[in-house]
Amino acid sequence: MTRHARTTAGAGSPSSTSHRGSRWSVVAAFTVVAAANQLVWLTYAPVTTVTAGHFGVSEAAVGWLANMFPLWYVLLAIPAGRLLDRWFKPGLAAGALLTAGGAALRLAGDSYEWALAGQIIVSIGQPLVLNAIPMVARNHLAEKDRAGGIALASAGTFAGMVAAFLLGAALPDAEQLTLLVGLGAGVACAAALALLVALRHPLRTSGSPPGGQRVSVRATLADPFIRRLCLLVFFPFGIFDAIMTFAQPLLEPAGVRADVASVMLLLTVLAGVVSCAFVPVVAARRRRERQILVAGLVVAAMGCLLLAVAPSVPTGFVSLMLIGFVLLPSLPIVLELLGRRAGEAEGTASGLVWLTGNIGGFMIPAAVGLFVHEPTIAFLICGAGALVAVPLLRGLSTPTVVDTPAPQTA
Structure with a gap:
């Protein structure tokens, strides 16, 4: 039977630090990154028929622009979690940069192939973003604020979905598709930059297990x-x-x-x-x-x-x-x-x-x-x-x- 070491949260733990205040700026920037990730994921969903006609592909092919995300999530959920456990800041920064980079890549060419390439890159970054929701709260908020931080970040992911459908309703025409994609890319890039700046703050916890070991x-x-x-x-x-x-x-x-x-x-x-x-x-x-x-x-x-x-x-x-x-x-x-x-x-x-x-x-x-x-x-x-x-x-x-x-x- 696997043994468990019981420790009070933050009390006498090696991961405890002297940083007692909550860093809500980090949580806010991360929430926008999480929202941007979901916005980019669903960019084409509200305008599937228009996108299919614009790119000259089937509606099923457009569906795969969104289906890439659950597919890659199943493959990368555990590796992404392991990476965040060991290298929290670099892992989270990578998730934000992959979201921004993939969103921007979709603007490199007006074709289905460029859209698919961008979606794949963002989908690879998605587990690094979503898996980090409780970790951002633990590493940057006081214990009394952590439930609120997790709630805010989770609400941000769903707000990103709402934004995708609202933008799709506001920009439904084929000639507006580039603008629709560009708005998502702009939000993702601005959010990633804000998070990278916010991550300069020190963590409240060490971010790695004692002795450099990882939990299997x-x-x-x-x-x-x-x-x-x-x-x-x-x-x-x-x-x-x-x-x-x-x-x-x-x-x-x-x-x-x-x-x-x-x-x-x-x-x-x-x-x-x-x-x-x-x-x-x-x-x-x-x-x-x-x-x-x-x-x-x-x-x-x-x-x-x-x-x-x-x-x-x-x-x-x-x-x-x-x-x-x-x-x-x-x-x-x-x-x-x-x-x-x-x-x-x-x-x-x-x-x-x-x-x-x-x-x-x-x-x-x-x-x-x-x-x-x-x-x-x-x-x-x-x-x-x-x-x-x-x-x-x-x-x-x-x-x-x-x-x-x-x-x-x-």
């Missing part, structure tokens, strides 16, 4: 608490992705037009951004993470049930916004719990969580897609997935200390 992936997975968190995120990730992917065709038989469904989905993400900004903070301060996660899953299941039995425009707006409001905060809540538990293995543990979440984001939508012409069954599958996750939270205690697996050479 096997030792991290040996912690049952971390394993349960990884399994848990499979369901809210997957359910949310399924809803975002198939809500429009599933609601169409109930008289919901495509343009109305688009507004519903935009409001769904906006509701999630708002809730991500404060629900995780309240949960952490009151130590009610488990109760809030359970409540969120139950409410999401009820929303799916309502859509299954009484689909309409009013129930669509109400249910989808509720689902976004209760499901999206599960990510920052889990990342905050992970930060308190994983200690020096935080990057690796975060990579494992994002990995299982992305697997859920593939498998559950695939299952729902099989019933795209049977809306009742499809929505019931989503609701059942939420309820299946509830037992995983039974007996899940909030960690009050950092449980760091005994250092092992990877």
